Amino acid sequence: MLATGIRSWKSVALTTAAVLVGLAAPVVTTTPAAATTTAYDSTYYKNAIGKTGTSLKSSLHTIITPQTKLSYSAVWDALKVTDQDPNNSNNVILLYSGASRSKSLNGGDVGDWNREHTWAKSHGDFGEVTGPGTDLHHLRPCDVTINSTRGNLDFDNGGSSVTNGGGSTVDSDSFAPRAADRGDVARMILYMAVRYEGDDGFADLEPNEKVGNGSNPYMGKLAVLKAWNEADPPSAFEEKRNQVIYDTYQKNRNPFIDHPEWVEAIW
Numbered sequence: 001m002l003a004t005g006i007r008s009w010k011s012v013a014l015t016t017a018a019v020l021v022g023l024a025a026p027v028v029t030t031t032p033a034a035a036t037t038t039a040y041d042s043t044y045y046k047n048a049i050g051k052t053g054t055s056l057k058s059s060l061h062t063i064i065t066p067q068t069k070l071s072y073s074a075v076w077d078a079l080k081v082t083d084q085d086p087n088n089s090n091n092v093i094l095l096y097s098g099a100s101r102s103k104s105l106n107g108g109d110v111g112d113w114n115r116e117h118t119w120a121k122s123h124g125d126f127g128e129v130t131g132p133g134t135d136l137h138h139l140r141p142c143d144v145t146i147n148s149t150r151g152n153l154d155f156d157n158g159g160s161s162v163t164n165g166g167g168s169t170v171d172s173d174s175f176a177p178r179a180a181d182r183g184d185v186a187r188m189i190l191y192m193a194v195r196y197e198g199d200d201g202f203a204d205l206e207p208n209e210k211v212g213n214g215s216n217p218y219m220g221k222l223a224v225l226k227a228w229n230e231a232d233p234p235s236a237f238e239e240k241r242n243q244v245i246y247d248t249y250q251k252n253r254n255p256f257i258d259h260p261e262w263v264e265a266i267w
């Protein structure tokens with residue numbers, strides 16, 4: 001990815017996000033640099049700047065590990081804030097389909113939305129206890145039926161269209177979100193890989209190049225996720241979401257939304 005390209009879309013995304021939600025705007029410098037710069041580089045990310053590979057991953061793990069943890073029931077109300085439709089404050093935007101649906105339709109029936117674990121909870125078997133299973137950085141509102149269609153499938157290109165899926169596709173061993181959610185999914189999965197390293201009572205989550213990972217603590221396919229990160233850069237919606245999680249709920253950030261080039265720097 002070209003540095004100039006990163007700077008231009010990054011600036012637009014942050015500016016738009018700040019306007020949308022009225023947050024204190026993260027300041028984006030205009031100094032030419034080889035990578036994205038954010039207001040958090042001299043503070044939150046101070047110890048990670050300039051690093052690559054396992055050194056960067058280790059540093060980011062240390063930085064993002066301290067967090068406020070939610071109960072699974074508290075996730076319902078949090079998602080109504082983090083994923084609010086910017087054009088309709090009564091609704092949330094659903095992952096994979098992009099549909100806008102009433103916040104009050106949270107539940108388990110057809111037509112409701114529920115809590116999608118983008119890193120499928122069976123991959124590492126962390127369930128719904130407070131921890132990775134309640135981490136807002138990978139939890140998204142999702143149509144009940146489409147959530148069931150995704151199940152615990154790994155991510156890969158290909159398959160046939162999901163009904164009302166906004167362009168998402170599925171086959172026997174993998175799922176692909178609609179194009180506008182592909183980068184979001186990649187950055188959520190890779191956040192989980194860095195945040196959960198097996199040192200806090202949960203499995204060490206890692207991406208790999210497989211599908212059919214089942215209950216192993218892995219998620220594929222890494223090469224596809226890397227391509228999705230490039231093809232679908234962070235949007236204003238995703239930036240705002242990261243900021244709200246940081247400011248209001250967990251006090252930690254998804255580094256790959258702030259610095260998508262760190263995906264390639266680590267993997």
Ligand SMILES: [Ca+2]
Pocket residue numbers: 179180181182183184232233234235238
């Ligand atoms: Ca996106």
Ligand SMILES: [Ca+2]
Pocket residue numbers: 192193194195196197198204205206
């Ligand atoms: Ca890990």
